[in-house]
Amino acid sequence: MYLNVHSWYSLRYGTMPVDKLIEEACARGITRMVLTDINNSTGVMEFIRKCRKTGALSPIGGMEFRHDKKLLYIGIAQNKEGMKELNEFLTEHNLQKKDLPARPPQFNHAFVVYPFSQVNTELRQNEFLGIRSTQLHHLYKKDISLIKDKLVVLQPVFISGRIEYRLHEYLRGIDLNTVLTKVDDDDKCLETDQFLAPGELEAKFSEYPFIIGNTHKLLDQCHMDYPEGRVRLNRKTFTGNRETDRIQLEKLAQEGLLYRYGPDNKEAQKRLEHELQVINDLSFCSYFLITHDIIRYSMSKGYYHVGRGSGANSLVAYCLRITDVDPISLDLYFERFLNEQRTSAPDFDLDFSWDERDDIQEYIFKKYGSTHTALLGTITTFRDRSVIREIGKVMGLPKAEIDSFTDRTKELENRDNATYKKIMTIHGIMSDMPNQRSIHAGGILISEEPITYYTALDLPPKGLPVVQWDMYEAEEVGYDKYDILSQRGIGHIKQAVRLIEENQQQKIDIHQVRGFMNDRRLNERLKTGDTTGCFYIESPAMRQLLSKLRCDNYPVLVAASSIVRPGVASSGMMTTYIRFHHHPEEVRYLHPVMEEQLKETYGVMVYQEDVMKVCIHFAGMDGSDADTLRRGMSGKYRSRLEFDRLTDRFFEGARRLGRPEETIREVWRQVSSFAGYSFNKAHSASFAVESYQSLYLKTYYPIEFMVAVLNNYGGFYTRWLYVHELHNAGAKVHLPCVNHSDSAVNVKGTDCWLGFIGIQGLENKLIQLIPKERDQHGTYLSLENFVKRTAISLEQAIILIRLGALRFTGKNKKQLLWEVHTLLGNKVKPVNAAELFQIDKKQYQLPELTVSPLEDAYHELELLGYPLSLSMFGMLKTSFRGNVMARQMNKHVGAIVRMVGLYVCEKTVYTKNNKKMWFGTFLDARGDFFDTVHFPDSTPSYPFRGAGCYLVEGKIVEDFGYPGLEVRRFAKLEIKSNPVMD
Structure with a gap:
């Protein structure tokens, strides 16, 4: 009887998640209903899947089509083909940016229900009129013989009660960017647009039993004949034949093995054969071959790439040059990427230069066809402080009051404010509701069947079609994505190599990374943290960590790339790792299993693989459950019930193996506090490879490298710092000149001319x-x-x-x-x-x-x-440059000093008491970095006042040999007046 049900995927309109829709329907004894979200089919596959699990509710897919505020018609799929027709109809209009027509085309496998207001429309065989119970009086004493067989019950569902109706009004206000009082009746649903009590809907239509009969007849013809269970929907073959795929993959892998290891490497050969067997058994040959084809195309165009993610655990991927990470030398196990127990979809993360990725994407769409290829979507949700701001605007509050409600430092003051309480109540209900559809950072789906069997497609500004659901739903539906990503670091490397060839007539093989890792000069630079411009290792946090570790080799850099992640420091694991790195004799393992599995990292779970090792070997979990538990901790698994079950299994398994209760709880604390922030080891190793490539270029070709950084929109820091580094590299940097400059920075010998970009x-x-x-x-x-x-x-x-x-x-x-x-x-x-x-x-x-x-x-x-x-220091009114310079700080630990620094960047954090504190980074007059800590009790409410030089007074402290300044007093210094203004 319910032909027009909406979930919260009717964005900023519907209020109920799919789970709640099903729960509400089952509670009322409803056995069939149609999910018809507004202009999207985001929730249809989820709806079908979850209804089947109940066994009590027969799901039917559909879509409500609207133009502006007007309901045009409702599409109801009879089967999988009908859902495809509806999806393709919407897709055509989305991709061509056409308005939906007043009447849809003739569907062969879908019904169309018009609102009763269109009673004069001449109906086709598959078309009906939906009538609300409040419209039945229009039939009284009327000749309805021509439409009698076409009338069906229309009882829309958007909400589940009065509270959700109020929430619906707020959502409409946010969508329309207006205050509640200006949300018209036409802008929102009716308060009665909800599931009715059992029997109530039938009672409303009791005098018109033929309408009920028509509705049941329509529903009886609908059956969502999608296969049950998870079916892999990716393109099944690369060559058109699975056996040919297997042969081709083996051939390419063996050729790559020779390239990577030379002849007669028995260990590599044995592992390669094992991986190939698993890949074939799990029908992943096409996935590897398609990825290899993407890499082959990029290399034929002279593009650079980096293969990251769990795929770097695969020797086959290394041999196919998908990644440059050697899984044997790093002891990376293939099972982290692909194993017979793993149910989740593995994927490769392929990074390209920011200016080359679009061409890669276009190649994929042309190669595999627009009907079988789409970008992966993502769904942003209402969350964090931005929701408070949106609610405040809908309530008509002044900006100053909204700002005070979003200031975390004023939470105690606001706690008793009635308006704030109301906002936070709405925030609690709205939090995590879908807000907007967008594009995933780089995911692409390549489908065996036309992708419109499973989703309609949007056309965002990027210009390529995008599915209407996110990576989690893609995985549930049965798609393994290909991540085609971009980053500036690759652009730095690519252009630097080209500039070296042009400016110094030298060709560089930037992929010979093994030699870089053993280069003494590179490792000395790494140890000091002199890494400005180098991918992933230039930020203040990373620069400090490298210095504290005195990192001078690739394995330690791989570890650093993982423990620098947010949250690790707060868990205490970063400090523990650094201390044990310098004093391994102090390590006290929680349990012999921890020593056996984590000796390489001193008992600290540095990598995601370490988390899995502990779950498997300490708690007796199988690999699949351990991986699922890890993914749940990192926010990549959406079933809370399943996650809780696995948590219980961890404790039960550890107790069954006789682990001490206190040890179990401490191990679990470490697992849960770290797993959500860690990289997998292969991911960190991939980053470290690129870091070494950047480090090599910075060390031996610093001018060309820094020009490449500037021309690829910099990195972590603002532009002037890279110009400063260009000076330090020995370049003579010239202001733009119409007779020497190009649009970007150019280099001739040691002369560098700033470009017109940036003026x-x-x-x-x-x-x-x-x-x-x-x-x-x-x-x-x-x-x-x-x-x-x-x-x-x-x-x-x-x-x-x-x-x-x-x-x-x-x-x-x-x-x-x-x-x-x-x-x-x-x-x-x-x-x-x-x-x-x-x-x-x-x-x-x-x-x-x-x-x-x-x-x-x-x-x-x-x-x-x-x-x-003139430098910023040269513009200062004062000649004072500090009584201690950055290079002297280690000699004055514990002393109160005054330093003058040029502001580079800052980072704001909140303490456990919700007070603000800051970390600052500065350059002294000699051009050396120093870092500051600004505690809440000793610093003004906002100490930084933009770019310029500051006088900083504080106490020099040391952490693992790295000096910092705990700020006591802090002031921005004045510069000389502009002569023109005097």
Whole structure:
């Protein structure tokens, strides 16, 4: 009887999760109903799957089609083919950005139900009119013979009671970006749009039994004939034949084994054969071959890639060059990626340069077909402080009051505020509800069947079709994703290698990483934390960790890449690992099993594999359950009931093996506190490989490397710091010049010319035009020649003159400003060819005009964001540079000192008492880093006041040999006045 049921996937409209819908229906004895969310089929597969588990409710898939606020019609699938028809209908209009029509096309396997208001519509055989019980009076004493067989019961379901109706109103207010009082009746559902008590709906239609009969007849014709149980839906073969796939994968793997290990490596050969057998048995040959095909294409185009994730545990992946991580040397076990007990879908994470990923994605779509390929979606939820802000806006609260409610430091003050209490009550109900559909960071699905059997597709701004559910649902439905990701670090490496070849005529094989790992110079740099610009190891936290560990080799770097993760420090495991790394004789293992399994990491669970080892060997769990438990702790498993069951199994298994109760609880504390933040070892190893590649380039080709970092949008820090590093590398850094600069930074020998990108206010068309015109028609000869050839406006010319980009003329800025105002008094037309006669413009005698370095620095600060002619220290009013420099801090541990630092970055954290504290990073006048800690009780409520130099007074402390400054007093220093303003 319920043909129009909505879950919370009717975004910002419906209120009930699928589980609750089913629970409410079963409680009322409902045995069949149709899920028809608004303009999406996100929840249909979940609905079918969960209804089948109850055994009491027959699920039917469908969709409600709306345009703006208007209900057009409801589509109800008769079967799997009908669901495909509905999905394809919506997909066509989404992808082509067309409005939904007033009438859909003829469906062969789906019914259409129009609202009763469209009673004049001439109905096809598969079309019906849905009538609400409140509309039955329209039938009174009317001739309904023409529509009698077409009338069905329409009882929409959006909510489950009065509280959810109020929640629905808030959702509508958020969706419409308006206050509650302005949410019209047409904008929301009726308070009666919910499941009725058993028998109540039939009673409302008791005088029209034929309508009830029509409804039952329609439902009787619907059967969702999707296969039961998890069926893998990925493309089943690469070559078109499974046996051919097996042969081809084995051939490629054996060729790769020879490339990676040379001939006669029996250990590698034995493992390779084992992996190939498991891959074939589990029907994963096509998955490996498709991934290899993606890599083959990228390498044919000269692209760089990094293979990460659990796939790096596979020797076959290493031999196919999907990854550059050697699983044998790192003792990575294949079972972490793929084993006979694993039910979850494994995947490869493939990183490409940010400017090459789009081409990779387009290749995949062309190769495997648009009907079988789609990007993976994601569903953002209402959560955190942003929800409070949204609710406050709907309530019509002033901004200042909303801001006070979102300030964590004011929670105690707000606790007794009635409005705040109301907001937090709504927040608690709304929290984790779906809010918007979006795109997964890089997941792609390649399907055997047309993907529209299982979902409709959206078309976000990226321009490629996206499924309407997330990675968790994809896994439940039966899809293994391919992660095609992008990152700046690969762009740094790729361009640096190219620049080295162009600037120094040297070719670099950046993939010979084994040699890099044994390079003394690289490891010395690693040990000191001198890693600015290097992928994953340049942040303050990582730089400090490398120094504390005195990390000078690849295995320790792999561990560091894992323990630097958020949450590890708060658990105490990072400190424990560092201490035991320096003093392994102090390790006291909780249990002999812990020593046996975790000796490499001093008893600390550094990797996800370590968590699994403990679950298997300490608590007697099997590999599948251990992996599921680990995934549950990291937020990648959605069944709370299943997770709780596995938690109980951990304790029961450990007790059954006779482990002491106190030890069990401490082991569990360590497992649960770390598992949610750790990487798998292969993931960390992949990051460490790329870190070594960056480190090699920074050490031996620092100028080209830093230019590549700048041209690929930097890394962790802001742009000026990388310009500073370019100076430190021995480059002569020049301000932009119209006769030398390109759009991006260029390098010739040791001369580096900043590009036009990054100049505040300079139009993009000029950024491209200036170097293009110069390359085509020769260097600019004068200001007048430049103006004529570019047709630049007065405003844009002034920007370039103030930055010194026309200094080639030999005239200073003030002289050029006089001249450009004279030139551009009238509109100047561009000259696209050399002039036949060049007539010199009349020259005027100007008074002496001078420009000071301080004035130049102010121009650069305004237009670049940092000064180049004069350092920020040179702009200070004071000559004091601190009584201790960064390199001297270790000699003054415990002393109260005053230091002057140039602000680099900060990090805000909250204490257990919800008070703010900060970590700061600065450069001293010599260009060396030092780090500060700002505790809540000794620091102003917000100590940082933007870029500039600060005077910092505090106590020097030391942690594993790494010095820091505990701040007591803190003030931003004044700079000299702009001469122009005096």
